[in-house]
Amino acid sequence: MEDQTQAREILKSLTEEVSEVATYLRELGVETLEGTLPSAIEASARTSEKAKVARPPAVAPALRRNANAERPQPSPPEAPLPPPKPSTSTPRVAGEPPAFRQQTAMPKKPVRKPSPDPPAPRETLFGDITPADDLSLGHPGETFEDIRRDVGECVRCPLHQGRTHIVHTEGSPTARLLFVGEAPGADEDATGRPFVGRAGQLLNKIIEAIGLKRDDVLIGNVNRCRPPANRTPTTEEARTCKPFLLREINVARPDVIVVLGNTAMKNLLDTKEGITRLRGEFQDYKGIKVMPTFHPAYLLRDPSKKREVWADMKKVRDYLNSTKK
Numbered sequence: 147m148e149d150q151t152q153a154r155e156i157l158k159s160l161t162e163e164v165s166e167v168a169t170y171l172r173e174l175g176v177e178t179l180e181g182t183l184p185s186a187i188e189a190s191a192r193t194s195e196k197a198k199v200a201r202p203p204a205v206a207p208a209l210r211r212n213a214n215a216e217r218p219q220p221s222p223p224e225a226p227l228p229p230p231k232p233s234t235s236t237p238r239v240a241g242e243p244p245a246f247r248q249q250t251a252m253p254k255k256p257v258r259k260p261s262p263d264p265p266a267p268r269e270t271l272f273g274d275i276t277p278a279d280d281l282s283l284g285h286p287g288e289t290f291e292d293i294r295r296d297v298g299e300c301v302r303c304p305l306h307q308g309r310t311h312i313v314h315t316e317g318s319p320t321a322r323l324l325f326v327g328e329a330p331g332a333d334e335d336a337t338g339r340p341f342v343g344r345a346g347q348l349l350n351k352i353i354e355a356i357g358l359k360r361d362d363v364l365i366g367n368v369n370r371c372r373p374p375a376n377r378t379p380t381t382e383e384a385r386t387c388k389p390f391l392l393r394e395i396n397v398a399r400p401d402v403i404v405v406l407g408n409t410a411m412k413n414l415l416d417t418k419e420g421i422t423r424l425r426g427e428f429q430d431y432k433g434i435k436v437m438p439t440f441h442p443a444y445l446l447r448d449p450s451k452k453r454e455v456w457a458d459m460k461k462v463r464d465y466l467n468s469t470k471k
Contacts, residue, residue, distance in 0.1 A: 288393070288397060289319070289397065290314075290315070290319050290394060290397060293390055293393050293394055293397070294314055296390070297312065297314070297370065297390055299312075300312060300370070300371070300387075302386045302387070303371075303382065303383045303386040303387065304383070305369065305371035305372070305373060305379070305383055306371055308371075308372070308374050309335060309371040309372055310335045310336055310338075310372075311335060311336070311337070311338030312338065312370045312371060313330040313334050313335065313338055313339065313340050313367065313370050313371070313372075314338075314340075314366070314370060315340065315364055315365065315366030315367075315391070315394050316339055316340050316364070316365050316366065317360070317361065317362075317363050317364035317365050318361060318362060318363070318364065319364070319397060319398050320398070321362060321363045321364045321398060321400055322400050322401040322402065322466060323358065323362070323363045323364070323400055323401065323402050323403075323404065323462070323466065324363065324364040324365075324366070324395065324398065324400040324402070324403045324404070325341075325349065325353075325363060325364070325365045325366070325403075325404050325406060326366055326367065326368065326391065326403060326404070326405050326406065326410050326414060327340070327341065327365075327366075327367045327368070327406045327407065327410055327441060328367060328368055328369065328378065328379060328406075328407055328409035328410045328413070328441075329367050329368065329369040329370075329371070329372060329373055329376075329378075329379050329409075330367060330369075330370070330371070330372045331343055331345070331372060331376055331443075332372065332376070333346070334346075334372065335371075335372035340365045340366055340367055341365050341442075344443075344446060345441065345442040345443040345446060346442070348442040348445060348446065349365070349406075349442045352442070352455065352459055355456070355459065356459050356460070356462065356463040356466075357463065364394075364398060364400065366391060366394065367391075367410070368384050368387060368388050368391055368409070368410055368413045368414070369383060369384060369387045369388075370387055370390070371387075378409055379409065384409075384413050388413055388414075391414075395431075395432075395434070399434070400434060401434070401435065401465070401466060401469060402434070402435045402436070402437060402462050402465060402466060403431060403434055403435070403436045403437070404436075404437045404439060404458075404459075404462060405436060405437070405438050405439070406439065406440070406441040406442065407421060407440065407441030407443075407444065408420060408421040410441075411424065411438040414431060414436065415429055415431060415436065415438075421438055421439075421440065424438045425438045425439050425440065425454070425458060426438075426439070426454065426457060426458050426461070428461070428465070435465060437458055437459075437461065437462050438458075439454075439455050439458040439459070440454065440455050
């Protein structure tokens with residue numbers, strides 16, 4: 147019975163030691179213990195096999211009476227062990243499992259020397275630098291005719307598939323005031339001129355209300371082709387056509403640009419703010435005053451907004467009069 151208890155204690159001790167070693171190996175990134183156990187653990191495992199004691203067979207009742215009378219004789223004392231040899235292995239680190247006393251120290255990670263020519267700093271985190279939009283910058287001395295010639299019979303976006311005419315910016319290249327909408331409608335597509343339908347007739351009245359004529363201003367759109375069913379141009383369609391408008395602005399250099407409606411405003415100013423938030427207050431585009439206001443087509447659907455547009459246009463008129471040369 148005592149031998150069985152002693153064997154259990156040995157097995158328990160070995161189990162704890164092996165568990166401690168396995169935990170340490172996992173911390174080092176070792177996925178399996180096969181071939182990694184030191185000789186000390188293997189020797190201990192072999193000892194544990196020898197220490198296993200099978201359960202003693204049942205003793206006959208007749209022999210139990212003499213079981214207590216027969217006492218095992220004490221075993222002779224074992225011979226003293228020889229003194230341990232000096233170890234040449236790496237000394238144990240504090241907290242290291244006992245089984246690793248004979249293990250050599252792990253090699254240190256080599257230190258990489260800095261490059262003599264460090265890379266140049268990047269403008270963005272991943273080095274993705276947006277290329278300059280050369281098309282929208284234009285060329286020194288170019289004219290509206292040059293820009294129209296570059297537009298040509300444009301097939302750069304899908305809108306060309308359903309158009310009748312390309313609708314170019316119209317008016318005086320030396321005008322101080324430019325009106326910009328989002329895209330032509332059915333009447334504009336049929337005639338090839340901007341703002342000639344019902345919305346255009348209302349715009350003419352707005353222009354006359356501030357003391358100007360249609361021939362005194364510039365009128366155009368972000369897109370020059372009519373979208374199907376007058377839908378809003380997509381982001382890609384607007385991005386394709388907008389550079390030609392920006393080149394015209396660079397040629398004319400008007401004092402004020404009035405953007406008509408939410409789509410035109412967002413495309414010119416590159417803003418996510420809505421028209422109701424920005425309308426009535428001058429914005430800036432490369433040093434040019436920009437007044438966002440409602441589109442005339444919107445006023446046809448909601449005439450109550452005419453009062454707000456009139457207030458916006460009076461600010462434009464007053465600015466033009468105050469800066470007249």
